[in-house]
Amino acid sequence: xxxxxxxxxxxxxxxxxxxxxxxxxxxxxxxxxxxxxxxxxxxxxxxxxxxxxxxxxxxxxxxxxxxxxxxxxxxxxxxxxxxxxxxxxxxxxxxxxxxxxxxxxxxxxxxxxxxxxxxxxxxxxxxxxxxxxxxxxxxxxxxxxxxxxxxxxxxxxxxxxxxxxxxxxxxxxxxxxxxxxxxxxxxxxxxxxxxxxxxxxxxxxxxxxxxxxxxxxxxxxxxxxxxxxxxxxxxxxxxxxxxxxxxxxxxxxxxxxxxxxxxxxxxxxxxxxxxxxxxxxxxxxxxxxxxxxxxxxxxxxxxxxxxxxxxxxxxxxxxxxxxxxxxxxxxxxxxxxxxxxxxxxxxxxxxxxxxxxxxxxxxxxxxxxxxxxxxxxxxxxxxxxxxxxxxxxxxxxxxxxxxxxxxxxxxxxxxxxxxxxxxxxxxxxxxxxxxxxxxxxxxxxxxxxxxxxxxxxxxxxxxxxxxxxxxxxxxxxxxxxxxxxxxx
Numbered sequence: 001x002x003x004x005x006x007x008x009x010x011x012x013x014x015x016x017x018x019x020x021x022x023x024x025x026x027x028x029x030x031x032x033x034x035x036x037x038x039x040x041x042x043x044x045x046x047x048x049x050x051x052x053x054x055x056x057x058x059x060x061x062x063x064x065x066x067x068x069x070x071x072x073x074x075x076x077x078x079x080x081x082x083x084x085x086x087x088x089x090x091x092x093x094x095x096x097x098x099x100x101x102x103x104x105x106x107x108x109x110x111x112x113x114x115x116x117x118x119x120x121x122x123x124x125x126x127x128x129x130x131x132x133x134x135x136x137x138x139x140x141x142x143x144x145x146x147x148x149x150x151x152x153x154x155x156x157x158x159x160x161x162x163x164x165x166x167x168x169x170x171x172x173x174x175x176x177x178x179x180x181x182x183x184x185x186x187x188x189x190x191x192x193x194x195x196x197x198x199x200x201x202x203x204x205x206x207x208x209x210x211x212x213x214x215x216x217x218x219x220x221x222x223x224x225x226x227x228x229x230x231x232x233x234x235x236x237x238x239x240x241x242x243x244x245x246x247x248x249x250x251x252x253x254x255x256x257x258x259x260x261x262x263x264x265x266x267x268x269x270x271x272x273x274x275x276x277x278x279x280x281x282x283x284x285x286x287x288x289x290x291x292x293x294x295x296x297x298x299x300x301x302x303x304x305x306x307x308x309x310x311x312x313x314x315x316x317x318x319x320x321x322x323x324x325x326x327x328x329x330x331x332x333x334x335x336x337x338x339x340x341x342x343x344x345x346x347x348x349x350x351x352x353x354x355x356x357x358x359x360x361x362x363x364x365x366x367x368x369x370x371x372x373x374x375x376x377x378x379x380x381x382x383x384x385x386x387x388x389x390x391x392x393x394x395x396x397x398x399x400x401x402x403x404x405x406x407x408x409x410x411x412x413x414x415x416x417x418x419x420x421x422x423x424x425x426x427x428x429x430x431x432x433x434x435x436x437x438x439x440x441x442x443x444x445x446x447x448x449x450x451x452x453x454x455x456x457x458x459x460x461x462x463x464x465x466x467x468x469x470x471x472x473x474x475x476x477x478x479x480x481x482x483x484x485x486x487x488x
Contacts, residue, residue, distance in 0.1 A: 018055075028214040029212065047213075056190075065156075081132070082131060085136070093114065095134050157187045158188045229352055255324060257328060281306065319348060
């Protein structure tokens with residue numbers, strides 16, 4: 001049975017904001033986590049991507065902070081009280097935007113800091129004073145070292161997408177940041193999976209946490225229709241275009257394993273008439289935000305991206321996800337297809353499997369505990385009647401005798417050839433040979449010139465000039481080499 005937000009008895013200002021955002025019923029993670037966080041307990045929560053984790057930790061923290069809200073405009077009276085850490089710039093920007101909407105009718109201030117942007121505007125916001133700070137670990141450390149923010153009054157810490165932060169290598173940064181915080185605090189850790197590393201992190205920094213797990217570990221959403229097609233690497237782009245056309249896909253994520261492959265695929269699809277943009281780590285922060293904004297507005301059909309966009313991006317109603325490359329990490333498969341089929345909606349997840357992906361597929365099967373069936377897909381190019389001349393041309397280039405024979409037969413069918421005897425008879429007679437014209441040309445010799453055979457018999461004088469140069473300019477005496485002086 002679903003629970004309503006009205007049952008939480010939130011502050012009127014918070015209740016007003018979430019009503020304006022269209023929130024009515026709570027998701028499972030919200031229904032279980034919010035009451036626990038309101039009690040001030042540490043939480044270790046696991047849920048599928050897109051199940052509403054941001055509201056699950058933001059709303060109860062804002063509710064608790066409002067009890068001690070200070071209306072002073074002095075920056076010193078607005079210390080950082082809640083810190084939210086996320087692995088990527090996109091996630092940080094997205095979570096900060098949601099928190100700002102939840103708190104828009106309150107006096108609580110919030111801001112976001114992440115890398116790839118100028119620090120000056122972020123520093124100005126921090127100097128004004130904020131109660132809620134959303135950040136990526138690296139940029140937060142930059143501000144701490146520059147003394148732009150102080151964390152000694154933090155009451156609440158949220159580690160969102162904690163498994164992703166560990167994958168990226170943020171553990172040392174997390175440990176440094178947590179060392180700046182008061183030991184008495186509420187710590188919330190949210191992760192898509194509970195790996196052994198996550199459990200060790202929780203045991204180090206959480207105090208007697210309540211574990212909330214609303215879905216089977218590493219389960220894929222039941223609302224997502226999954227297909228695995230055996231496709232050669234050279235046919236992947238054509239297969240993608242065909243499925244988009246046949247299924248009438250209006251928008252989709254297309255995941256690629258490398259930044260270079262992502263950029264190349266996006267350019268190729270754009271040249272072929274598909275509205276496409278790329279999202280990967282080599283893009284500037286401004287370019288990445290513009291790409292996401294264009295995709296959200298429907299100005300772009302295909303968002304070709306690396307796993308930087310695989311986690312937590314809250315883009316509603318994405319009907320399909322394509323794994324152009326099978327992910328190297330099996331857990332990333334779960335996160336990728338979690339971009340579609342959200343909030344009970346149906347979705348499509350298509351993966352292209354080539355011969356080199358056998359081990360990766362086995363890892364996915366082991367992780368999700370399900371046997372994956374490979375399907376064959378007939379390309380449109382294979383359905384069309386073969387053009388005899390074009391196929392024959394291809395065979396001619398590849399040295400196929402059968403193809404060459406087809407070309408000759410097709411040519412004869414169009415232009416019947418005469419019998420060999422008739423062709424010989426129809427040839428024009430050759431003129432008799434003329435001795436004068438058959439004789440090799442020899443220029444006449446000058447009176448004092450010697451025959452060529454006599455000149456050849458006499459060895460030519462040694463010269464450092466090219467044999468084609470017939471004359472040598474006289475060298476002025478000034479530049480003539482003098483005889484070497486005798487030793488005295």
